[in-house]
Amino acid sequence: MGARRGEDVEVVAAPGRLPDEPAVRERARAIPEAAVARLAVYLRVLSGLAEQGVTSIASEELSAAAGVNSAKLRKDLSYIGSYGTRGVGYEVEVLVDQIERILGLTRKHSVCVVGIGNLGHALANYGGFPGRGFPVSALFDVDEDLIGVPVGGILVSHVDDIVRVCSEREISIGVIATPPPAAQAVCDRLVSGGVQCILNFAPVVLQVPDHVEVRKVDLAVEMQILSFHVARRADEAANADESGMVVPG
Amino acid sequence: MGARRGEDVEVVAAPGRLPDEPAVRERARAIPEAAVARLAVYLRVLSGLAEQGVTSIASEELSAAAGVNSAKLRKDLSYIGSYGTRGVGYEVEVLVDQIERILGLTRKHSVCVVGIGNLGHALANYGGFPGRGFPVSALFDVDEDLIGVPVGGILVSHVDDIVRVCSEREISIGVIATPPPAAQAVCDRLVSGGVQCILNFAPVVLQVPDHVEVRKVDLAVEMQILSFHVARRADEAANADESGMVVPG
DNA sequence: CCAACTTTGTGCACGCGTTCACAAGCGCTA
DNA sequence: TAGCGCTTGTGAACGCGTGCACAAAGTTGG
Numbered sequence: 060m061g062a063r064r065g066e067d068v069e070v071v072a073a074p075g076r077l078p079d080e081p082a083v084r085e086r087a088r089a090i091p092e093a094a095v096a097r098l099a100v101y102l103r104v105l106s107g108l109a110e111q112g113v114t115s116i117a118s119e120e121l122s123a124a125a126g127v128n129s130a131k132l133r134k135d136l137s138y139i140g141s142y143g144t145r146g147v148g149y150e151v152e153v154l155v156d157q158i159e160r161i162l163g164l165t166r167k168h169s170v171c172v173v174g175i176g177n178l179g180h181a182l183a184n185y186g187g188f189p190g191r192g193f194p195v196s197a198l199f200d201v202d203e204d205l206i207g208v209p210v211g212g213i214l215v216s217h218v219d220d221i222v223r224v225c226s227e228r229e230i231s232i233g234v235i236a237t238p239p240p241a242a243q244a245v246c247d248r249l250v251s252g253g254v255q256c257i258l259n260f261a262p263v264v265l266q267v268p269d270h271v272e273v274r275k276v277d278l279a280v281e282m283q284i285l286s287f288h289v290a291r292r293a294d295e296a297a298n299a300d301e302s303g304m305v306v307p308g
Numbered sequence: 309m310g311a312r313r314g315e316d317v318e319v320v321a322a323p324g325r326l327p328d329e330p331a332v333r334e335r336a337r338a339i340p341e342a343a344v345a346r347l348a349v350y351l352r353v354l355s356g357l358a359e360q361g362v363t364s365i366a367s368e369e370l371s372a373a374a375g376v377n378s379a380k381l382r383k384d385l386s387y388i389g390s391y392g393t394r395g396v397g398y399e400v401e402v403l404v405d406q407i408e409r410i411l412g413l414t415r416k417h418s419v420c421v422v423g424i425g426n427l428g429h430a431l432a433n434y435g436g437f438p439g440r441g442f443p444v445s446a447l448f449d450v451d452e453d454l455i456g457v458p459v460g461g462i463l464v465s466h467v468d469d470i471v472r473v474c475s476e477r478e479i480s481i482g483v484i485a486t487p488p489p490a491a492q493a494v495c496d497r498l499v500s501g502g503v504q505c506i507l508n509f510a511p512v513v514l515q516v517p518d519h520v521e522v523r524k525v526d527l528a529v530e531m532q533i534l535s536f537h538v539a540r541r542a543d544e545a546a547n548a549d550e551s552g553m554v555v556p557g
Numbered sequence: 558c559c560a561a562c563t564t565t566g567t568g569c570a571c572g573c574g575t576t577c578a579c580a581a582g583c584g585c586t587a
Numbered sequence: 588t589a590g591c592g593c594t595t596g597t598g599a600a601c602g603c604g605t606g607c608a609c610a611a612a613g614t615t616g617g
Binding site (some may be wrong): 282 | 360532
Binding site (some may be wrong): 091092094128131134144145146147216 | 594603604605607608611612613614615
């Protein structure tokens, strides 16, 4: 849900393509975003299973563990190819490899965190991020007292050096954990530094060029959505009440 | 994206309802989740405008500030009623009040945070959460060294006391920031303690009863989605390359 | 080797959310 | 007060994602 996205992605998949051509790359483009998010969840569940020594699993069981229905799981997996065996199920290791390939986890993506406050600290210490590796290879802040201090094994640099450091260390993903007013300026520098994707924790709508992908994690919004549901429940209860409904039990 | 949601919400809105009846409560149920999330964003933008002394605004300008198109903005606002003036725009204060009402922000919702590690610390110190208040009124951890220690002004309690403390302080929203293995047990206790909604930071698919709402914030998944986009871009570039495309510039 | 059973992969239909485009409504001006 | 221009609010069409249900395919047992 970046500032502008999709909008005009007109070409979803080449329509008149030869059927025998693999077209993996075109296929990748056609995977719905929601499915990509679920694939990441499947990957985690599968990794857990692999550690437990499970080698094979059916869609029914895997879908239950991932909290979706089995048809959706199979459709999601079909986006990346046919790696199951009918009558048997899926080989865990094969799925793990294929999902990692599609998600681009075979290459390591260097990450930087900007804003080493409470949240930034937490993110920096997260340690390469759960699951396999997104190495955090740069940290930035404005506070002079923090510059040069190691956090989670990385030395904090000054935000003025974002462009240079990001270029040097080939950072592809930037995480913004600054106060809201600083976010847009930091974002601009990350873009100048060649960062392709941004994960934004600041409650601000970022403006970015079309070639940069933004995802935002907005705690206030999440809380307010929950608040909405609490209110909705309360209203429902009030409604049921005034319409003379008998309380069960 | 809780474990199970929606599924069978058959009743979307009473079909043959009298047109003159307000039916605000029924209306509330019909607001799509995506629209609720955007309403929260509009609310933040509007609050900022109000502070700057702006009293009135048109959909075109507001939508630009929120990063959506104007038609979507107007449709979203129409879900909560007709509070605009044709030919003029919307009164900022009116919109703020109405969105707050719909989101249930008129009542304060007490929040608790479970797991006072790096992330939990950050959340506890977030200070009533951005925008107007979600007072954090309880903190929990297993670590004996943390029990009784004040974090962000609140004393940390033991996770064994979750049920009692949540009941006593009428906590309606629980935030889980524990390691993955502890998440489900903590979740069960929160539910027993009467918590209605859960915000889950642990990379685990939580199982909850139907009457509890779960939202998850999964950093690993977010990173992997970004990774997918990086990979997609790289593939596109490779494609364009091998098809003999001329690099612009 | 055949039959029965199991599970995948997917065509199709349904429903929700987004977008378009315009009618309805309000204010301003003459 | 009538006409004009602007902006809202929404009916309708479109497109995407979800869920169903079944054909295809593979395995096991006789």
